[in-house]
Amino acid sequence: MSEADWPLFEVFIRSRSGLEHKHVGSLHAADARMAIEHARDVYTRRQEGVSLWVVRSADIIASDPEEADALFEPARDKVYRHPTFYEIPDEVKNL
């Protein structure tokens, strides 16, 4: 009974033209073509998208949650990267 699973694919959907593709979930398929067809059936039964990407899950390289601090902490104290950091007199317009 135990057959090996088909490879796992991650599914990304562009919900409307002009928007970026967004991750929605994953599925198994024998190949890329079948992955697109399954993604259509599983994730777009209600017009959720106008375009699909499927990527083999094994091909995704993810950052390590344990390294999240090392990666993202340095941005935390750089408030000067945001426009609200700068005080501009009220009478100055269009800035």
Place this chain on the structure above:
Amino acid sequence: MYTQALDTHGKDAAAGATEGDAHATRFQARVDAEEKVEPKDWMPEAYRQTLIRQISQHAHSEIVGMLPEGNWITRAPTLKRKAVLIAKVQDEGGHGMYLYSAAETLGIARAQMLEQLLSGAAKYSSIFNYPTLTWADVGAIGWLVDGAAIMNQIPICRCSYGPYARAMVRICKEESFHQRQGFEIMLTLTQGSHAQREMAQDALNRWWWPSLMMFGPSDADSKHTAQSMRWKIKRFSNDELRQKFIDITVPQAHFLGLTIPDNELHWDEATQHYRVGPIDWSEFYAVLKGNGPCNRERLEARQRAHESGRWVREAAAAHAERARNRSNPAQVAGEAA
């Protein structure tokens, strides 16, 4: 649809819950702060096992749940009802797929879950072991069974485990049409002939109590609720959800002009709740153990489907293999050498 509080955590759940190390403390603090847990984050082994069990049971319930209603697709009374029913059954299949994917992020293989279902080792919601004898049963399932499922599932949209919560958001969005189409079937029948009203009443008679059992054993007998609540897998107790369901459903039955099959049902002015008579838990446990009216039939139907589909899976795998070899002849030659 269709998670059910089965309260079947393994023995490991109790043991692991007391893990006292720094990881566990930090984990609980994150959960307390309503942060989501994601697949690669550290989590207690008991949390992982509890979720694997719950999500896979939920997925199995969706898949087995296609059977009782699928039974009526060829006999739906109109083309409209047939199209709706096909869409609903297809949704249940989709929900099963979302949930299997969510469970896989915890480290269990799809094939392993499938094997657990087909061997009869895995549990699924007891409600699907009841037969759909008439068309009114399709209405009663949408109205009551999906109604109970929605009540169960909405709090899971806020579950601490990210992939499960996200799958549940998608499922709940799709679920509300299921309940409404069921109620509409009941409404149409109750506005019809005497025989149709009888049919609707008969369906309510048979589905009412099993629907109440969908919320799982009463709190007094529900050993693992506290731990699941601490982990924010569960937000409300079985009895709280059951009471909510009763309070919203009784007036709907009144609107339909149907009678809830419970002589002890009454409105309690002091607590502002409907109170029901005692639930026959021996029936619940018998069905769960495999002795419901359709347990064997459901399992056999899944096994048959799996066997009948084998050649398709093998053909697809062979096709994929050949296409891979064709597009990459050098590599194949290299491997052969």
